[in-house]
Amino acid sequence: MDFFLQLLVNGVCVGLLYGISAMGFVMIFKSSSVLNFAHGELLALGAFFFLALITWAKLPILVAFILTLIGCFMLGFLIERFFLRPLIGEKLIFVIMLTVGLAAMFKGLILLIWGGNLYTYPSFLNESMALNMGAIYIAPVYTATLIISMIFLIIFGLFFKKSAQGIYMRSVADNQKAALSLGVHVRRVFALSWAIAALVASMSGIVLGIMNGVNVHDLSSIGLKVFPVVILGGLDSIGGAIVGGIIIGLLETFTGGYLSPSLRDVVPYIVLVFILLIKPYGLFGLVEIERV
Amino acid sequence: MANYPIELPPVAVFVLGHKMSEIILQLNNISVVYSDVIQVLKGVSLSVEKGHIVSILGSNGAGKTTTLKAISGLLKPENGEVTDGEIIYDGKNIQNSSPEYITRQGIIQVLEGRQPFKYLTIEENLRVGTATRSGKPYKQDLDLVYHYFPVLVSRRKALAGYCSGGELQMLVIGRALMAHPQLLMLDEPSLGLAPLVVKEIFRIIKMINEEHGTTIVLVEQNAAMALQVAHYGYVMENGKIVMEGMSKDLMNNPDVKEFYLGMAASGIAKSYKDVKSYRRRKRWL
Numbered sequence: 001m002d003f004f005l006q007l008l009v010n011g012v013c014v015g016l017l018y019g020i021s022a023m024g025f026v027m028i029f030k031s032s033s034v035l036n037f038a039h040g041e042l043l044a045l046g047a048f049f050f051l052a053l054i055t056w057a058k059l060p061i062l063v064a065f066i067l068t069l070i071g072c073f074m075l076g077f078l079i080e081r082f083f084l085r086p087l088i089g090e091k092l093i094f095v096i097m098l099t100v101g102l103a104a105m106f107k108g109l110i111l112l113i114w115g116g117n118l119y120t121y122p123s124f125l126n127e128s129m130a131l132n133m134g135a136i137y138i139a140p141v142y143t144a145t146l147i148i149s150m151i152f153l154i155i156f157g158l159f160f161k162k163s164a165q166g167i168y169m170r171s172v173a174d175n176q177k178a179a180l181s182l183g184v185h186v187r188r189v190f191a192l193s194w195a196i197a198a199l200v201a202s203m204s205g206i207v208l209g210i211m212n213g214v215n216v217h218d219l220s221s222i223g224l225k226v227f228p229v230v231i232l233g234g235l236d237s238i239g240g241a242i243v244g245g246i247i248i249g250l251l252e253t254f255t256g257g258y259l260s261p262s263l264r265d266v267v268p269y270i271v272l273v274f275i276l277l278i279k280p281y282g283l284f285g286l287v288e289i290e291r292v
Numbered sequence: 293m294a295n296y297p298i299e300l301p302p303v304a305v306f307v308l309g310h311k312m313s314e315i316i317l318q319l320n321n322i323s324v325v326y327s328d329v330i331q332v333l334k335g336v337s338l339s340v341e342k343g344h345i346v347s348i349l350g351s352n353g354a355g356k357t358t359t360l361k362a363i364s365g366l367l368k369p370e371n372g373e374v375t376d377g378e379i380i381y382d383g384k385n386i387q388n389s390s391p392e393y394i395t396r397q398g399i400i401q402v403l404e405g406r407q408p409f410k411y412l413t414i415e416e417n418l419r420v421g422t423a424t425r426s427g428k429p430y431k432q433d434l435d436l437v438y439h440y441f442p443v444l445v446s447r448r449k450a451l452a453g454y455c456s457g458g459e460l461q462m463l464v465i466g467r468a469l470m471a472h473p474q475l476l477m478l479d480e481p482s483l484g485l486a487p488l489v490v491k492e493i494f495r496i497i498k499m500i501n502e503e504h505g506t507t508i509v510l511v512e513q514n515a516a517m518a519l520q521v522a523h524y525g526y527v528m529e530n531g532k533i534v535m536e537g538m539s540k541d542l543m544n545n546p547d548v549k550e551f552y553l554g555m556a557a558s559g560i561a562k563s564y565k566d567v568k569s570y571r572r573r574k575r576w577l
Contacts, residue, residue: 089369164419164422164423164426165426167412167416167419167420168420168423168426170409170411170412170416171409171412171416171417171420174409174410174411174412175407175408175409175410176369177366177369177403177407178403178407178408178409178464179409179420179423180366180369180391181364181366181391181395181400181401181402181403181407182395182400182420182421182423182424182467182468182471183391183392183394183395183396183400183423183424183471184420184423185392185423
């Protein structure tokens with residue numbers, strides 16, 4: 001029973017991490033229908049940027065963290081401005097191919113500077129953040145993940161539901177022509193969604209880095225893990241990304257714990273196929289409203 | 293349907309009682325070309341007086357929608373361009389400006405076929421209408437829209453995708469009102485609606501015009517309805533203006549009667565077949 005509970009807790013924490021990694025991906029898809037294949041590389045960039053700030057520049061952790069978030073927010077703006085804006089109005093497939101190119105470019109850049117080695121952050125999370133409940137032990141990094149993802153989830157929920165900018169973003173995703181006719185700055189919306197996506201990605205990159213160490217190949221492969229998460233949760237649902245992440249996380253840890261560690265990457269995909277057979281739009285995806 | 297007492301605010305009285313007319317929008321001989329080869333408008337000139345309702349009539353493909361899009365700047369996303377002539381709004385040259393700029397000058401176009409944001413609620417849809425002045429309070433405007441369209445109140449939390457055609461038409465007009473337009477352009481608001489709903493919508497259009505002094509350009513197939521509310525009318529065919537005049541003159545014009553009101557010269561309704569064959573013999577150009 002203890003083993004089960006421990007797996008459950010670990011699964012939820014890993015899953016939350018997948019969920020917030022996927023959140024940025026969903027943001028971009030929601031506002032511009034672009035599948036961002038460079039998402040994993042954005043994660044990695046965030047993690048390495050943070051690494052550079054704390055090891056080379058020797059900044060305090062909190063300052064480095066905030067600077068990383070700001071830097072990646074700007075980076076998202078720049079990506080949109082220089083790479084995606086010229087493609088506005090082109091076919092979606094060109095834009096998606098461009099993100100594949102961006103992925104290769106970012107990965108190359110990181111390899112050039114840091115190489116393919118595994119780095120670790122100096123440990124800075126206080127052991128007092130760990131939660132001990134009977135036999136269950138939640139490591140500090142998991143507690144941090146839990147808190148951060150909750151905060152981000154609430155912020156984004158409010159942002160999209162209540163703020164004017166969030167509603168404009170949803171309107172652009174919904175009907176670009178109508179948004180344009182009402183004077184919504186469509187380009188600004190795209191830029192903002194890239195910026196926010198990059199910010200969220202960098203944040204999850206840092207958390208992953210704390211957990212597993214910083215390695216460009218590992219981090220960029222998380223970008224692929226995002227796909228089952230968002231397809232399961234529904235491509236355009238932020239809450240769905242979180243739930244999808246938790247389900248995938250649980251499936252992974254339970255498979256690893258009870259069946260065999262080598263199966264842990266396979267079983268989630270098998271379950272995914274079955275869920276999609278029943279709910280083709282994912283668990284929380286918007287069902288296409290059709291007027292008959 | 294409850295009737296609201298129509299009280300004319302001072303502005304409207306001023307506009308209506310003013311003898312000297314002020315032109316708010318002027319199109320001088322504009323040509324529009326799509327994809328560099330397809331010429332849709334071939335020298336369209338029209339002028340819209342401030343505070344008036346001006347209707348543009350014409351059959352499918354005459355260039356009515358393109359004229360509106362040329363004004364609102366929405367040609368660009370469709371690969372269209374004003375190649376010739378000028379569009380002057382409020383003293384400013386606005387042809388080929390971006391829709392972001394034009395909407396902020398006070399011109400809002402309500403697109404054909406309603407185009408709601410399907411996954412946003414009615415109220416969120418209305419909020420998008422405030423994009424041209426984002427950050428400003430909008431509660432008062434919401435109340436105003438609900439005053440014009442009481443139907444929307446009970447549906448405010450419903451997703452627009454699940455609303456009826458009539459509700460949606462009211463929604464998109466209301467959404468445009470949220471932007472405080474000086475010039476409101478409506479593209480076929482009667483499209484696919486029941487006659488009673490059409491009547492209600494035209495009543496409200498008239499009311500908006502009278503209460504706020506909003507200038508309205510109305511593109512319509514439903515000529516009888518449009519001429520009833522409009523002050524002035526233009527008739528388009530093949531990318532040109534072929535006729536213009538005060539609404540009551542147009543209504544009595546035998547050609548307009550024939551083509552758009554479905555009446556013979558004697559005033560009795562004529563069968564559609566006869567209209568068509570007659571049309572083949574006589575062109576207006």
